[in-house]
Amino acid sequence: MKNFNINEDPHRRYNPLINEWVLVSPHRSKRPWQGQNETVSSDSLPEYDPTCYLCPGNVRANGEVNPAYENDFVFENDFAALKQEEIAFEENATETFFKARPERGISRVVCFSPKHNLTLPEMSVVAIENIIHTWQKEYIDLGNVDYINHVQIFENKGSVMGCSNPHPHGQIWAQSSLPTEVEKTQNNQKAYYDKHATTLLQDYLQEELKLNERIVIENDHFVALVPFWAIWPYETMIISKRHFGKITDFTEDETTDFALTLKQLTTKYDNLFETSFPYSSGIHQAPTDGELHPEWQFHMHFYPPLLRSATVKKFMVGYEMMGESQRDITPEKSAEILKNQSQSHYKHSI
Amino acid sequence: MKNFNINEDPHRRYNPLINEWVLVSPHRSKRPWQGQNETVSSDSLPEYDPTCYLCPGNVRANGEVNPAYENDFVFENDFAALKQEEIAFEENATETFFKARPERGISRVVCFSPKHNLTLPEMSVVAIENIIHTWQKEYIDLGNVDYINHVQIFENKGSVMGCSNPHPHGQIWAQSSLPTEVEKTQNNQKAYYDKHATTLLQDYLQEELKLNERIVIENDHFVALVPFWAIWPYETMIISKRHFGKITDFTEDETTDFALTLKQLTTKYDNLFETSFPYSSGIHQAPTDGELHPEWQFHMHFYPPLLRSATVKKFMVGYEMMGESQRDITPEKSAEILKNQSQSHYKHSI
Numbered sequence: 001m002k003n004f005n006i007n008e009d010p011h012r013r014y015n016p017l018i019n020e021w022v023l024v025s026p027h028r029s030k031r032p033w034q035g036q037n038e039t040v041s042s043d044s045l046p047e048y049d050p051t052c053y054l055c056p057g058n059v060r061a062n063g064e065v066n067p068a069y070e071n072d073f074v075f076e077n078d079f080a081a082l083k084q085e086e087i088a089f090e091e092n093a094t095e096t097f098f099k100a101r102p103e104r105g106i107s108r109v110v111c112f113s114p115k116h117n118l119t120l121p122e123m124s125v126v127a128i129e130n131i132i133h134t135w136q137k138e139y140i141d142l143g144n145v146d147y148i149n150h151v152q153i154f155e156n157k158g159s160v161m162g163c164s165n166p167h168p169h170g171q172i173w174a175q176s177s178l179p180t181e182v183e184k185t186q187n188n189q190k191a192y193y194d195k196h197a198t199t200l201l202q203d204y205l206q207e208e209l210k211l212n213e214r215i216v217i218e219n220d221h222f223v224a225l226v227p228f229w230a231i232w233p234y235e236t237m238i239i240s241k242r243h244f245g246k247i248t249d250f251t252e253d254e255t256t257d258f259a260l261t262l263k264q265l266t267t268k269y270d271n272l273f274e275t276s277f278p279y280s281s282g283i284h285q286a287p288t289d290g291e292l293h294p295e296w297q298f299h300m301h302f303y304p305p306l307l308r309s310a311t312v313k314k315f316m317v318g319y320e321m322m323g324e325s326q327r328d329i330t331p332e333k334s335a336e337i338l339k340n341q342s343q344s345h346y347k348h349s350i
Numbered sequence: 351m352k353n354f355n356i357n358e359d360p361h362r363r364y365n366p367l368i369n370e371w372v373l374v375s376p377h378r379s380k381r382p383w384q385g386q387n388e389t390v391s392s393d394s395l396p397e398y399d400p401t402c403y404l405c406p407g408n409v410r411a412n413g414e415v416n417p418a419y420e421n422d423f424v425f426e427n428d429f430a431a432l433k434q435e436e437i438a439f440e441e442n443a444t445e446t447f448f449k450a451r452p453e454r455g456i457s458r459v460v461c462f463s464p465k466h467n468l469t470l471p472e473m474s475v476v477a478i479e480n481i482i483h484t485w486q487k488e489y490i491d492l493g494n495v496d497y498i499n500h501v502q503i504f505e506n507k508g509s510v511m512g513c514s515n516p517h518p519h520g521q522i523w524a525q526s527s528l529p530t531e532v533e534k535t536q537n538n539q540k541a542y543y544d545k546h547a548t549t550l551l552q553d554y555l556q557e558e559l560k561l562n563e564r565i566v567i568e569n570d571h572f573v574a575l576v577p578f579w580a581i582w583p584y585e586t587m588i589i590s591k592r593h594f595g596k597i598t599d600f601t602e603d604e605t606t607d608f609a610l611t612l613k614q615l616t617t618k619y620d621n622l623f624e625t626s627f628p629y630s631s632g633i634h635q636a637p638t639d640g641e642l643h644p645e646w647q648f649h650m651h652f653y654p655p656l657l658r659s660a661t662v663k664k665f666m667v668g669y670e671m672m673g674e675s676q677r678d679i680t681p682e683k684s685a686e687i688l689k690n691q692s693q694s695h696y697k698h699s700i
């Protein structure tokens with residue numbers, strides 16, 4: 001009988017952060033593709049677009065005029081999925097099948113730059129530091145609202161990721177409840193912390209640094225790696241080397257190193273298929289419920305859909321929806337490919 | 351303070367099948383859309399395509415020739431995500447972060463019809479009954495393989511759902527382990543059964559029939575409804591009225607009614623936006639591990655991505671990936687819209 005070879009044989013890997021498995025089929029990456037091709041985002045956007053509702057000085061859907069902002073700019077989402085209004089509600093404790101609860105929240109948009117055509121990899125480290133400072137301010141401001149217990153900072157980049165405007169921007173959805181995925185992450189971190197008195201991701205990071213098989217970027221304060229249990233082809237996670245739970249715990253040096261990591265990682269992504277690389281990214285950090293949460297380790301996820309080229313993505317469909325997430329290329333191979341990408345952007349390198 | 355109105359106010363709903371929540375934002379359906387438009391699948395496919403690897407008589411990637419099949423046709427997937435080979439492996443019980451296990455399985459393709467351009471809604475009830483008989487045969491055949499404990503029957507329809515060939519077909523991935531989503535469903539059905547000695551979905555179905563707010567189709571043996579906790583805009587679930595755990599438990603009347611339900615539901619889907627409606631569908635049923643599984647209730651999920659038109663889909667991206675699934679239109683509204691669709695296909699009605 002053949003011995004298990006993780007680089008060749010179909011296998012499942014376990015994700016201890018959310019207690020779920022992923023099916024890995026290394027041999028399947030040679031499958032021919034006759035399916036859907038994505039549209040490549042145009043490289044020739046103007047610096048200012050008079051029809052863009054995020055550019056400085058332009059009018060938004062609700063009639064408000066954007067200021068002539070110079071760095072980043074935050075405003076309340078005009079079509080928010082959450083509302084601030086308090087709703088009277090009495091829970092029916094015996095309900096099994098029709099459990100619903102009103103949810104209060106605040107949803108904001110963060111423009112990363114006044115320039116319509118500038119994405120993270122092409123911004124200066126200082127400009128990215130400004131965005132980090134804005135995320136910190138928002139985490140505090142929103143977290144201080146009495147009914148807000150969780151602040152989700154995220155970015156959808158590229159039309160394939162549902163982004164409806166190429167102007168560089170992210171969002172923040174802050175709300176009363178812990179969203180499903182965050183609650184899973186919290187429960188698993190908590191169980192680990194209760195057992196070991198250390199954090200799951202700090203201990204994991206130490207093992208990854210020793211193995212050095214899935215590390216994409218390492219500097220003094222942060223590591224970007226392809227998690228052992230990654231589901232998206234080029235999924236990565238940024239973890240801080242020091243143990244802390246939230247973005248407001250950054251020292252100034254950590255802010256600079258985080259900005260640098262973001263710039264380098266997104267540059268490598270763009271270089272991979274020489275395209276403005278689509279992804280959804282998001283920060284997972286301690287809830288703002290007033291508890292200490294020593295079990296929480298600050299980290300940021302990148303979920304990019306592209307698989308083979310600028311136009312062929314991985315589809316998480318039938319089997320993945322009914323069964324479990326599935327990937328074709330191993331995380332080790334993806335990490336190696338990303339690690340070997342240049343840190344200077346393909347559009348600007350000479 | 352305003353009283354909670356489930357038709358208007360942002361809220362979360364609980365899914366007892368997988369123990370997860372969904373965020374519902376009824377007011378958000380008026381959001382303008384400037385994002386990605388999907389390509390509409392062409393309506394003018396030929397009945398036979400000489401370049402299609404699923405048409406009768408054509409040669410597949412591995413050199414095999416398809417028979418001149420007249421109903422449906424099953425073959426082993428040429429680029430399977432799972433392999434049948436047995437792999438030697440010793441589990442390291444103390445491993446926390448790098449848990450991986452070889453996974454054995456068999457993956458098959460089921461062509462639904464020899465006609466390249468015929469999808470389920472346009473097939474006769476008898477032709478759909480044939481497909482159901484094939485699914486039954488496969489569930490038995492694959493389930494009888496000693497190392498196979500779960501048989502996942504599914505269909506990816508439309509290029510937007512990662513389908514690379516419009517020839518009507520589904521897939522079956524059979525494997526040793528219970529996939530993540532199935533395991534969740536099993537655990538929650540089991541806990542309910544242990545407590546009530548009835549099945550979760552039978553009791554739920556009785557409540558739904560009483561309320562009659564989310565029922566799309568009902569006949570003697572099956573109900574198609576939009577679950578209270580649906581995440582996709584027009585998500586539905588087909589549940590049998592009688593309690594049984596697997597497709598091989600169907601009586602002949604149930605086979606006919608299931609075929610009819612499939613035809614009517616997919617016809618309503620096509621009529622909704624007058625397009626060949628994309629979706630991933632899949633059957634959830636008892637594992638083939640030799641146990642009795644009285645907790646299991648046979649059901650089938652439909653996860654269609656379209657939201658507003660034939661070209662605008664719902665994106666499950668940033669917030670949904672980091673936080674939780676989110677929907678704009680209420681399940682009650684979706685059910686009403688689907689219920690009101692005609693049961694004769696828009697392409698053939700006079």
Ligand SMILES: O=P(O)(O)O[C@H]1O[C@H](CO)[C@@H](O)[C@H](O)[C@H]1O
Nearest residue numbers: 314315317318319320326506512
């Ligand atoms: O097997 P197919 O049809 O080539 O591939 C399709 O379905 C599979 C199972 O859901 C997915 O893993 C693939 O991403 C998708 O493109």
Ligand SMILES: O=P(O)(O)O[C@H]1O[C@H](CO)[C@@H](O)[C@H](O)[C@H]1O
Nearest residue numbers: 156162664665667668669670676
């Ligand atoms: O808020 P936006 O950018 O208009 O919308 C985008 O991001 C949201 C949050 O991930 C999703 O719910 C939408 O489906 C997506 O199109």
